[in-house]
Amino acid sequence: MSELVLINVSGRDKPGLTSEITGIMARFDVRILDIGQAVIHDHLTWGILAEIPEENNAPQVFKELLFRIHELDLQVRFEPITEEAYGEWVQGKGRGRYVVTLMARDITADQIARVSSITAQHGLNIDNIARLSGRTSLERSDRIACVEFSVRGTPQDLEVLRSDFLHIATDLNVDIAFQEDSIYRRNRRLVVFDMDSTLIEAEVIDELAAEAGVGHKVAEITERAMKGELDFSQSFRERVALLEGMEESVLERVAERLKLTEGAERLINTLRNLGYRTAILSGGFTYFARHLQQRLNIDYVYANDLEIQDGRVTGEVPGRIVDGQRKAELLEQIADEERIRLEQVIAVGDGANDLPMLSKAGLGVAFRAKPLVKESARHSISTLGLDAILYLLGYRESDRAPDLVAMNRDQ
Numbered sequence: 001m002s003e004l005v006l007i008n009v010s011g012r013d014k015p016g017l018t019s020e021i022t023g024i025m026a027r028f029d030v031r032i033l034d035i036g037q038a039v040i041h042d043h044l045t046w047g048i049l050a051e052i053p054e055e056n057n058a059p060q061v062f063k064e065l066l067f068r069i070h071e072l073d074l075q076v077r078f079e080p081i082t083e084e085a086y087g088e089w090v091q092g093k094g095r096g097r098y099v100v101t102l103m104a105r106d107i108t109a110d111q112i113a114r115v116s117s118i119t120a121q122h123g124l125n126i127d128n129i130a131r132l133s134g135r136t137s138l139e140r141s142d143r144i145a146c147v148e149f150s151v152r153g154t155p156q157d158l159e160v161l162r163s164d165f166l167h168i169a170t171d172l173n174v175d176i177a178f179q180e181d182s183i184y185r186r187n188r189r190l191v192v193f194d195m196d197s198t199l200i201e202a203e204v205i206d207e208l209a210a211e212a213g214v215g216h217k218v219a220e221i222t223e224r225a226m227k228g229e230l231d232f233s234q235s236f237r238e239r240v241a242l243l244e245g246m247e248e249s250v251l252e253r254v255a256e257r258l259k260l261t262e263g264a265e266r267l268i269n270t271l272r273n274l275g276y277r278t279a280i281l282s283g284g285f286t287y288f289a290r291h292l293q294q295r296l297n298i299d300y301v302y303a304n305d306l307e308i309q310d311g312r313v314t315g316e317v318p319g320r321i322v323d324g325q326r327k328a329e330l331l332e333q334i335a336d337e338e339r340i341r342l343e344q345v346i347a348v349g350d351g352a353n354d355l356p357m358l359s360k361a362g363l364g365v366a367f368r369a370k371p372l373v374k375e376s377a378r379h380s381i382s383t384l385g386l387d388a389i390l391y392l393l394g395y396r397e398s399d400r401a402p403d404l405v406a407m408n409r410d411q
Helices: 017-026 055-071 083-092 109-121 158-172 204-212 215-226 232-241 249-257 264-273 286-296 324-337 352-360 371-376 386-392
Strands: 003-012 031-040 043-052 075-080 097-104 124-131 145-153 175-180 190-193 277-285 300-304 345-349 363-367 379-381
Touching: 003 055, 017 031, 017 043, 017 055, 043 055, 055 075, 097 109, 097 386, 109 124, 109 145, 109 158, 145 386, 158 175, 175 386, 190 324, 204 215, 204 232, 204 249, 204 277, 215 232, 215 352, 249 286, 264 277, 264 286, 264 386, 277 286, 277 324, 286 300, 300 324, 324 345, 324 352, 345 352, 345 386, 352 363, 352 371, 363 371, 363 386, 379 386
Parallel strands: 190 277, 190 345, 277 300, 345 363, 363 379
Antiparallel strands: 003 043, 003 075, 031 043, 097 145, 097 175, 124 145, 175 379
């Protein structure tokens, strides 16, 4: 007869502890059924579910472990586990597995309490909690924080669960992502971005309109289009028509002053170092998308041409406009060309015209989006920069190459 026992060890961490403890078990041919360890500020919490092959050996194993662990100035607890309890644990491992990602400038106890309360209400058990963000000074104003919960269970209504998370995210001014923990989560291969108010902070057409003296007219139409109140293609042609007669030289002037969104350069550099392909799918203008392509080394660019004759803007847009439906089509087209499954695609945008591609991608992220878009998208980021998308992929700060780490907050 064998005996199952859960062994929990805690205390100050030091090299060689695992070797010391498992070395004692090895002399009694102990079988390891499960093992886990966490270290927070040099304090160790270590657990092993062990099967001791001969029941009569258990007292001797416990005695030797207790003696050595006491010498190491650690605490230990032994808990017998029944075969029935072990069987239930094995069955539970076959349930659905999900990841909840909590992102904010600071993580508070209230946030953890609210998130864990919702997971419990929906029948999900937390298996593991890990910090993905790096350690930063308490005095820094631009710090970021991210905690990832690995949860297990079968929620009755995923939409209600997502709605509950969205509600507390808004209430607490944090971002909360809920994803199935599938094989595709860490195997994305293509990222497509909207440009205006996503990769860059501005709406280019509004910048051009300000130069042309029609800023208030264009801005009003842009706002209604991004909210989904107007047909994008029609509103786009109306706005471009207001730019008729503007000098071509204005485009270069506007392009030079465009500011990248927080975390954009860091995100794309990191993704490219990891082998991702990138694309801009924009309802804006090709001129500015090409400017960003050169700056960020983007692989694909699809946007709208701004017709120019005799050095002036004509107010016409030749060809098919890149609207929401076209963005979704282009996403599929690029994925097909690269032989990438849609589940491996990430799409990022802020406007109503981005929703079709966000729903098409395996991971669609509404970034600093309008309320309608944020509510409609499955994932959203509003409190942090674009590089927070890395946390949705499960990457830790320590995963990044040294040259990228050095770029951390110097952008």
